[in-house]
Structure formats: structure tokens, C-alpha cells
Amino acid sequence: MLIRSRRRWEIAERDATPERVYLSSITRRAFLGTTAASVAVIAAGCGGDEAPPAARQPPVPADVLRLYPAALSPRHARLDRRLTAERVAARHNNFYELSEDKERVAEMGAALVLRPWTIEVRGLCVRPGTFDVDALCREIGLEERLYRHRCVEAWSMAVPWTGFALSKLLDKVQPYGGADYVRLVSFHRPSQAPGQRTSRWYPWPYYEALRMDEARNQLAFLATGIYGHPLPVQHGAPIRLVVPWKYGFKSIKSIVRIELVATEPGTFWSDLAPNEYGFAANVDPRVPHPRWSQATERMIGTGERRRTLHYNGYEQEVTHLYARSRSG
Numbered sequence: 548m549l550i551r552s553r554r555r556w557e558i559a560e561r562d563a564t565p566e567r568v569y570l571s572s573i574t575r576r577a578f579l580g581t582t583a584a585s586v587a588v589i590a591a592g593c594g595g596d597e598a599p600p601a602a603r604q605p606p607v608p609a610d611v612l613r614l615y616p617a618a619l620s621p622r623h624a625r626l627d628r629r630l631t632a633e634r635v636a637a638r639h640n641n642f643y644e645l646s647e648d649k650e651r652v653a654e655m656g657a658a659l660v661l662r663p664w665t666i667e668v669r670g671l672c673v674r675p676g677t678f679d680v681d682a683l684c685r686e687i688g689l690e691e692r693l694y695r696h697r698c699v700e701a702w703s704m705a706v707p708w709t710g711f712a713l714s715k716l717l718d719k720v721q722p723y724g725g726a727d728y729v730r731l732v733s734f735h736r737p738s739q740a741p742g743q744r745t746s747r748w749y750p751w752p753y754y755e756a757l758r759m760d761e762a763r764n765q766l767a768f769l770a771t772g773i774y775g776h777p778l779p780v781q782h783g784a785p786i787r788l789v790v791p792w793k794y795g796f797k798s799i800k801s802i803v804r805i806e807l808v809a810t811e812p813g814t815f816w817s818d819l820a821p822n823e824y825g826f827a828a829n830v831d832p833r834v835p836h837p838r839w840s841q842a843t844e845r846m847i848g849t850g851e852r853r854r855t856l857h858y859n860g861y862e863q864e865v866t867h868l869y870a871r872s873r874s875g
């Protein structure tokens with residue numbers, strides 16, 4: 548058992564996945580403490596290494612399933628690159644609540660119960676409320692969009708998302724004028740999410756935020772599907788954010804709460820490593836990460852190297868957001 552968890556530790560050190568925070572002495576101590584704890588857990592037979600048994604999953608309701616595949620939105624029907632193969636995208640995922648191993652996220656998500664699933668919207672708005680995800684799909688309707696996706700680790704993909712604009716949900720709750728920021732929070736269910744048990748030094752649940760004008764930008768999308776069907780767990784089922792002009796970590800998965808607030812909230816990665824990840828996190832080939840260049844990126848699947856585009860190629864849609872010397 549000890550050997551097993553030691554191996555995990557060595558892999559974590561060596562392969563240095565960029566978003567893995569360089570462990571400070573404090574977090575290293577916490578990590579070692581956790582390792583001891585996870586050895587106990589593994590000994591008890593429910594460790595983080597083995598894929599959990601699949602949860603009994605209530606099915607997607609038939610009428611919601613019939614919304615797929617949704618009509619392709621004319622404004623988002625073309626890209627400058629080929630779509631990534633579905634099986635490639637589905638086996639290369641960042642979703643630390645499930646696993647830090649990109650290739651194992653899918654299997655490590657088998658215990659996450661996806662239905663019923665609601666999003667609570669609260670804070671500075673006229674009509675706060677709790678919304679069932681299937682009901683939102685029925686009411687708002689779904690569209691498909693082809694988007695580029697650029698991870699801060701310098702890999703990228705291009706995928707067809709299905710969902711609806713975040714602005715449509717904001718319209719329903721009617722934010723007050725003072726609601727300048729939108730904070731989004733993922734689930735906290737250690738019993739269903741192996742990574743929340745084994746990577747205990749992270750401040751779960753995962754949280755992110757946008758400025759209200761970014762959240763209202765037409766590109767900001769709540770995805771419930773990918774490749775013409777509901778999201779599989781590894782892509783952030785049953786509903787996740789997609790903000791394609793920003794680095795991938797802003798596109799928070801499996802959202803359970805949205806808060807409308809007056810001041811800039813912290814975000815998961817900028818709180819963990821403020822010198823490496825900022826609040827805006829807009830894709831910019833001229834601004835290197837402290838530990839690597841952002842000038843180019845590698846398309847997963849094909850391995851093609853491409854020059855990274857400012858705002859990930861969405862300048863036309865978002866440059867105005869950052870025109871007045873606001874950080875971008």
C-alpha cells in the first residue's frame with residue numbers, strides 16, 4: 548500500500564503538470580499528511596486509485612434527450628481548424644475533483660450522481676432561485692457551437708458544445724445594477740469524487756468568476772452537451788461554463804451555484820498561485836506563463852503545433868471588453 552501511494556507522489560513531482568501547484572513547504576506538509584491518510588483509506592478498500600463503481604444514474608429525461616443534436620448556431624458554425632476527435636477529447640480532461648490524471652478522469656467520475664441536478668442562483672438579483680438543469684434546457688432551448696479551447700498548459704482542442712448563453716440564465720434572475728461580478732461554484736461531494744478525497748490540500752469546491760460584462764458577452768456559454776449528446780461526466784456534466792477566449796481553467800465544470808456579487812471574488816487557481824494565474828486569464832500569446840511560453844499550443848490528438856491567437860481567436864467578440872485599460 549505504501550509503495551502505491553509513494554508512486555503517486557513521485558509521478559506528481561516528476562510529470563509536473565503545469566497547473567499542479569508547486570508545493571510550498573506548507574502544502575507539502577499537508578500533502579504528506581494527506582498521503583498518510585490516503586494510505587489508511589486505501590487499506591480500508593476505498594482508495595483513490597481504483598475507479599469507483601458506477602453510480603445508479605437516473606436517465607436523462609426522454610424529452611430532454613430529444614433536444615440533441617441541437618441546431619448549429621450560424622455565428623459559431625466555422626473554425627480555422629478541424630474538430631478534435633470525440634474519443635480524444637473524452638480521454639484528455641482536467642477535472643481535479645475526479646483525478647489529476649487526464650486519461651483517468653472519465654473512469655474516476657463513475658460515482659458522480661448527475662440527476663437530479665440544480666443550480667442555485669443567489670445574491671444581487673431580483674429573482675434568485677434554484678433551477679433544475681433539465682428544466683432550463685427545456686425552457687431556454689439548446690444550440691450547438693463550435694469553439695476553440697485553449698488550456699493554460701498549452702494544449703488545445705476544438706469541439707462542438709451544446710447549451711445556451713449564460714446571459715439567458717442571468718436574464719431570468721435579473722441582476723441588480725451593483726452586481727458587477729458572477730461567481731460560479733462546483734459540487735463538493737468527496738464520497739462521489741475520488742480527487743476530493745485524495746487531493747485534500749485543494750480548497751474544494753472549485754470556484755471561478757467573471758466580470759458581469761464578460762458573463763453577459765454572447766460567447767459565454769453554459770454547455771450541457773458535447774458532440775451532439777449530453778455531456779459525459781469528464782467534460783463537466785450535467786452543466787459547465789465555456790468561456791473560449793480565456794484559458795480553460797475559467798470554464799468551470801459541474802456547476803451547482805452562481806452568486807451575483809459586488810466585488811471581485813477570488814478564483815480557485817488565482818488564490819492557490821497568484822503569481823501564476825490571474826483573474827482575467829485571457830488567452831494571450833505575448834504573455835508567457837512564469838514557467839513556459841504561451842506563444843504556441845499543441846492540438847491534442849493530432850499533435851499539430853499552432854501559433855496561439857490573442858483571445859484565442861475571439862478578438863472581434865471581446866476586445867471591447869478590455870479596451871479601457873482594464874486588465875486583459
Ligand SMILES: Nc1nc2c(c(=O)[nH]1)N[C@H]1C(S)=C(S)[C@@H](COP(=O)(O)O)O[C@H]1N2
Pocket residue numbers: 566639640641642643644697698699733753781782783794795796797798799800801
Ligand atoms: N470543476 C472543475 N472545472 C474545471 C477544471 C477542474 O479541475 N474542476 N479544470 C479546468 C481546466 S484546467 C480545463 S483545461 C477544462 C478542461 O475541460 P475538458 O476536460 O472538457 O476539456 O476544464 C476546466 N474546468
Ligand SMILES: [Mo]
Pocket residue numbers: 641697698699700794795796
Ligand atoms: Mo486547463
